[in-house]
Amino acid sequence: MDLSPKLSTKFEKLETSYPVKRSALIPMLMYAQDEFGYISDEMIAEIARRLDLNNVQVEETLAYYSMLRRKPMGRYHVQVCTNVACMLKGGYKVLERAKKRLEIGHKETTQDGVFSLEEVECIGACTGAPAMQVNYDFYENVTPLKFDRIIEELDAGKHPVPEPVTSGALHDRHVLETPLISQRWGTKDSRKLDVYVKQAGYKALEKALKEMTPQSIIEEVKKSNLRGRGGAGFPTGMKWSFVPKDSPKARYVICNADESEPGSCKDRPLMEMDPHQLIEGMVIAARAINSHQGFIYIRGE
Structure with missing residues (x-):
């Protein structure tokens, strides 16, 4: 399979980066998906050849990790979380707005190939529920109106910058015990x-x-x-x-x-x-x- 010079260089480096060659499997799959948008049959065979695996071993890894895809998605892959925290905070309202705005359903792609939509389980952003992921960008505290603004900017070729969520309403809580791990949460510039x-x-x-x-x-x-x-x-x-x-x-x-x-x-x-x-x-x-x-x-x- 012909690879771009950039991807070929990444693969060659990964092949010699680990004591066990198979350890390079997931990084290779992610690099391939970043370049092509999904993992094709040809790519499976190419990675298997490079790592001395058979195609089935690559396939079983693909099937396990939900972030790896076997079919093309849109240029902007929109993932809306509807798990417990996001559901309670309005995740389904965001999902319904996404379906209506994009005119597609779960795991479908718009006719122009720009957007695809997926309803997902917990994406580890419960503190900012409801959360949405577009490719590698996170958007938190999403509302139907905020969703529309994000899509409008993406449609116009812009890159809407996710708003930083630095803390919850820590000053409003009644602390029953002395906080140890979280004592600096909510302090200005606490990460510096x-x-x-x-x-x-x-x-x-x-x-x-x-x-x-x-x-x-x-x-x-x-x-x-x-x-x-x-x-x-x-x-x-x-x-x-x-x-x-x-x-x-x-x-x-x-x-x-x-x-x-x-x-x-x-x-x-x-x-x-x-x-x-x-x-x-x-x-x-x-x-x-x-x-x-x-x-x-x-x-x-």
Whole structure:
């Protein structure tokens, strides 16, 4: 299959980027979709050949990930969320307006190929419900009127810039307990480094680097009784202590920042409103387990 020089270069780099070639499968599929709008049979065969896979192995990955498409969509692929939070805030009104305005239904494309429409499940934007995604752009607090304005701008060849949603109405809430993770939410410029540092940000990291050993960090976290937030509530310090101390293998800190359940509103606001808190915690964890590299996993949407 003939590829553009740009896509071919990306593929060649991916083929040598991972210890196991199959790890390049999803990035290749995303790059291909970005260029062609969907994944064709020819592209499946091309990727399978490059990664020493068979076509079925590529197909099963395609079938699993809802963001990967097997047929062409419009130049602007409009996805309207109607899951719990968005439904309660008017998501179905936005969807009905989209159907009427674009004159198409679910997973259909306008005759001119400009717009396609899809009703989707939770896209991890519950704090800004109802939410809508156009290609890679998010629009939150969408109303039928706001939808019309976005479509008008896209139709005119403009790029409507999503309005930043920095916080909810935190000043109106009655706080029953002292907030720890969310104490800076709603503070002006809370995401900026200088604001974080002025509020004692990175002091804990400074102490961990200058005054503590990896083992003493782990013991301190054990005493704190901090637990994982993935559902099982496993003690964090104990988990860190399981990392072999004398192994020559590389260690990695992985932050799972996936809003995995509809209605969950924690990981994304934390990263948007107080990112340095997350980074500081990751570096302290890296110090504790002698890691020199970390990754933040963010879901595709």
